[in-house]
Amino acid sequence: MPDALFPGEARVIHGACPHDCPDTCATVTEVRDGRAVAFEADSRHPITQGWLCAKVRPYLERVYHPDRLLYPLRRVGAKGVGGWERISWNDAIGEITTRWREIIARYGAAAILPYSYSGTLGALNAGVCDTRLWNRMGASGLERAICDASAERAVSVTYGARWAPDMRDLIHSKLIILWGNNPATTGPHLMPFLRDAQRRGAYVVVIDPRRTLTARSADEHIQPYPATDGALALGLMNVLFSDGLSDDVWLEANTVGWRELRARAAAYPPERVAEITGVAADTIIALARRYGATKPAMLKFTDGVQRHGNGGQTARALACLPAIVGQVGVRGGGLYYSASGYARWDAEAVGHASECAPQPRVVNMNRLGAALTGEVSDPPIMSLYVYNANPATSTPNSQRVRAGLQRDDLFTVVHELFMTDTARYADIVLPATSQLEQVDLHRAYGHRFITYNERAIEPLGEAKSNWDVMRLLAAGMGYEEPWLREDAETALTGILDATRAHNPFLRGVTMERLKAEGYAPLNFEERGDVPFADLRFPTPSGKIELRCDALAAEGLDPLPDWAPAGEYAGWKPGVDDRLALISGAAHHFVSSSMANVPSLLQREGAPFIEINPEDAEARGIESGAEVEVSSARGSCRLRAVVTTSAPRGVAIAPKGRWAGLSPDGRNINWTTSDELSDLAGGATFHDNLVTVRPVVAASVTEVTATIEPSPVFHS
Numbered sequence: 083m084p085d086a087l088f089p090g091e092a093r094v095i096h097g098a099c100p101h102d103c104p105d106t107c108a109t110v111t112e113v114r115d116g117r118a119v120a121f122e123a124d125s126r127h128p129i130t131q132g133w134l135c136a137k138v139r140p141y142l143e144r145v146y147h148p149d150r151l152l153y154p155l156r157r158v159g160a161k162g163v164g165g166w167e168r169i170s171w172n173d174a175i176g177e178i179t180t181r182w183r184e185i186i187a188r189y190g191a192a193a194i195l196p197y198s199y200s201g202t203l204g205a206l207n208a209g210v211c212d213t214r215l216w217n218r219m220g221a222s223g224l225e226r227a228i229c230d231a232s233a234e235r236a237v238s239v240t241y242g243a244r245w246a247p248d249m250r251d252l253i254h255s256k257l258i259i260l261w262g263n264n265p266a267t268t269g270p271h272l273m274p275f276l277r278d279a280q281r282r283g284a285y286v287v288v289i290d291p292r293r294t295l296t297a298r299s300a301d302e303h304i305q306p307y308p309a310t311d312g313a314l315a316l317g318l319m320n321v322l323f324s325d326g327l328s329d330d331v332w333l334e335a336n337t338v339g340w341r342e343l344r345a346r347a348a349a350y351p352p353e354r355v356a357e358i359t360g361v362a363a364d365t366i367i368a369l370a371r372r373y374g375a376t377k378p379a380m381l382k383f384t385d386g387v388q389r390h391g392n393g394g395q396t397a398r399a400l401a402c403l404p405a406i407v408g409q410v411g412v413r414g415g416g417l418y419y420s421a422s423g424y425a426r427w428d429a430e431a432v433g434h435a436s437e438c439a440p441q442p443r444v445v446n447m448n449r450l451g452a453a454l455t456g457e458v459s460d461p462p463i464m465s466l467y468v469y470n471a472n473p474a475t476s477t478p479n480s481q482r483v484r485a486g487l488q489r490d491d492l493f494t495v496v497h498e499l500f501m502t503d504t505a506r507y508a509d510i511v512l513p514a515t516s517q518l519e520q521v522d523l524h525r526a527y528g529h530r531f532i533t534y535n536e537r538a539i540e541p542l543g544e545a546k547s548n549w550d551v552m553r554l555l556a557a558g559m560g561y562e563e564p565w566l567r568e569d570a571e572t573a574l575t576g577i578l579d580a581t582r583a584h585n586p587f588l589r590g591v592t593m594e595r596l597k598a599e600g601y602a603p604l605n606f607e608e609r610g611d612v613p614f615a616d617l618r619f620p621t622p623s624g625k626i627e628l629r630c631d632a633l634a635a636e637g638l639d640p641l642p643d644w645a646p647a648g649e650y651a652g653w654k655p656g657v658d659d660r661l662a663l664i665s666g667a668a669h670h671f672v673s674s675s676m677a678n679v680p681s682l683l684q685r686e687g688a689p690f691i692e693i694n695p696e697d698a699e700a701r702g703i704e705s706g707a708e709v710e711v712s713s714a715r716g717s718c719r720l721r722a723v724v725t726t727s728a729p730r731g732v733a734i735a736p737k738g739r740w741a742g743l744s745p746d747g748r749n750i751n752w753t754t755s756d757e758l759s760d761l762a763g764g765a766t767f768h769d770n771l772v773t774v775r776p777v778v779a780a781s782v783t784e785v786t787a788t789i790e791p792s793p794v795f796h797s
């Protein structure tokens with residue numbers, strides 16, 4: 083409403099939360115005189131339901147943060163020290179493309195490594211930007227395995243597709259098992275549906291070593307030792323089969339390998355599983371009987387449970403369970419992993435790979451530090467281009483990543499909104515737009531709506547979107563393909579149209595409609611809205627593959643199994659001095675995004691580690707004390723929170739803390755492992771045994787003195 087105080091017309095712009103979260107909320111930005119004055123949830127959206135999470139509610143604090151990067155910067159002085167001078171975009175693009183041409187002439191384009199992950203999940207500013215320019219250039223590919231690779235592969239080979247039920251169908255569930263999933267923090271829009279189901283009599287079980295926010299409101303909380311879930315799942319199968327609670331007729335009709343899986347599960351009687359997991363045999367038997375007898379039963383898991391050396395097999399075992407009780411294709415039952423398989427963007431429209439030479443090689447992103455320090459040669463990596471990611475903070479074995487970033491002969495460009503731990507090591511820093519300043523299109527991994535993000539405000543300073551920068555870089559390299567010049571809307575319309583042409587789930591979802599309505603539901607007319615209701619599975623056999631021959635062909639075990647994950651071999655909780663360290667999601671950040679927003683930092687408190695009272699006492703640690711957390715890789719210092727939320731033998735230190743904002747200049751990823759999992763090169767953050775010791779008072783001053791100085795700007 084225009085008035086004397088606000089002469090500008092108020093505009094309301096529809097958008098999407100771009101962050102790595104299953105909820106992909108529909109948002110509304112109110113803009114006056116070119117400035118966003120309010121940022122809220124879209125009250126019409128059936129999943130967003132008119133509210134945003136604690137971390138994104140104060141989003142304008144992030145968008146208008148005084149530390150936003152507004153101009154291109156060139157490093158002055160030594161790497162990582164923080165001296166910068168302002169340069170023009172012309173100079174920045176000129177310098178980057180000149181260096182790249184030299185590197186390509188000497189080493190080949192494979193010596194250039196683009197590194198990105200989930201700063202935004204948009205089809206344009208992630209999807210297109212992760213492929214087009216790099217395909218054309220022939221740069222090294224990135225094996226995008228830092229998050230969900232093991233489970234993604236496990237679920238895909240078992241069911242043939244990653245389809246998940248409608249959250250609203252939880253209301254039909256009578257039993258809901260949340261396995262290694264903490265939605266109250268990591269996907270909060272599930273919670274109201276969970277509550278409604280519970281009120282209607284559903285029994286909710288949480289399986290998580292930590293007493294999470296989600297576990298607190300469950301009917302039952304089961305706390306296995308980390309990385310033992312594969313054994314627990316096989317133990318449940320053991321009881322289901324031996325008690326006659328498996329649906330053998332259904333298994334015979336709809337699966338392959340169920341008898342072999344039954345034989346495998348026979349090796350996991352409850353007593354043995356109790357020994358492995360620390361969960362009482364009676365509890366295992368009771369849960370199996372409940373799962374066998376209660377219908378519909380939903381099993382939901384996410385990725386926290388697979389971040390260890392046995393992660394692939396663990397996810398396979400979990401994914402098989404709903405089939406044993408014949409709950410697949412049933413409303414309110416089945417497997418709820420990820421909905422991202424419904425609207426996979428047409429790969430050719432996104433990346434135009436068929437018009438380019440084959441990718442020369444791929445580098446596993448979990449091995450970034452190793453790759454930069456010699457593991458990858460012929461050619462070595464001579465240039466790193468980072469966007470949508472903060473590897474110095476979020477990638478495992480950070481010390482090694484740092485060592486790589488410090489290489490004087492590595493030409494590093496970081497495109498960012500903020501001077502992150504990673505950007506500090508760049509040769510050139512480019513300023514990025516926030517979601518309010520860019521156009522994009524979003525699918526979700528937790529629900530079944532497509533959401534359009536309209537630009538709400540002009541870019542701050544000289545910030546540019548990922549795609550705008552890629553187009554400048556392409557032009558600077560002399561690439562002339564029309565698909566490297568398209569504007570944002572043309573590119574997105576092309577991708578949506580190409581995908582809809584062969585994907586019935588997108589029927590009726592057009593750009594015109596998205597622009598007019600903000601979001602649109604996927605279309606389930608052809609396949610039915612319950613995943614696999616028609617019991618057709620897009621696997622080689624057309625059935626659920628409990629035994630998976632494709633894995634056997636790769637020399638992997640075709641049946642799920644359990645083995646002690648990497649570092650856990652021989653570990654005896656309570657006997658061993660080392661604690662199993664889990665570093666999952668922080669409540670107020672998304673990975674390291676938002677971990678520089680003052681109000682959120684205040685709510686999250688100092689970087690901390692949760693430790694059980696008995697473990698604390700045995701180590702002379704009091705709540706609030708500073709502790710040193712060390713693994714075979716490295717160490718960092720945190721505040722101890724002594725709490726029964728951590729079971730004995732397990733410690734929890736949430737991810738996402740900026741090393742540069744921590745008193746010791748480090749974070750928990752100094753301790754985590756860059757070994758790969760048993761499937762698809764997955765991350766093993768939680769395969770991490772640590773010793774925790776109080777820091778002696780004398781060295782406290784020394785620690786505070788190592789706070790990294792703020793970057794110095796020469797402009």
Ligand SMILES: Nc1nc2c(c(=O)[nH]1)N[C@H]1C(S)=C(S)[C@@H](COP(=O)(O)OP(=O)(O)OC[C@H]3O[C@@H](n4cnc5c(=O)[nH]c(N)nc54)[C@H](O)[C@@H]3O)O[C@H]1N2
Nearest residue numbers: 262263264268289308309384385386666667669671672673
């Ligand atoms: N607030 C917030 N939300 C987020 C994120 C964030 O950083 N902050 N990150 C986003 C991203 S990138 C992702 S991938 C998702 C992840 O979503 P989730 O998978 O729900 O999150 P995590 O915290 O990684 O792990 C979930 C739970 O797994 C438990 N866990 C760890 N190891 C084991 C194990 O061996 N067995 C069992 N049973 N449980 C285990 C942890 O204690 C944790 O409570 O969340 C997204 N949402």
Ligand SMILES: Nc1nc2c(c(=O)[nH]1)N[C@H]1C(S)=C(S)[C@@H](COP(=O)(O)OP(=O)(O)OC[C@H]3O[C@@H](n4cnc5c(=O)[nH]c(N)nc54)[C@H](O)[C@@H]3O)O[C@H]1N2
Nearest residue numbers: 199200201229469470471472476497514665673674675737
């Ligand atoms: N210890 C431990 N570490 C973990 C995990 C764990 O469980 N434990 N989980 C892992 C998981 S699941 C994930 S997914 C990864 C995530 O790792 P990353 O993908 O590296 O995520 P972030 O650390 O949030 O860094 C994203 C960066 O992108 C920037 N950004 C946002 N939007 C844009 C944009 O439009 N353009 C550009 N150029 N930049 C943008 C943000 O400012 C932010 O600095 O972290 C992993 N790290």
Ligand code: SF4
Nearest residue numbers: 099103106107135138
């Ligand atoms: S982070 Fe998740 S819950 Fe929060 S606003 Fe974004 S999509 Fe919604």
Ligand SMILES: [Mo]
Nearest residue numbers: 102228229230
């Ligand atoms: Mo993730």
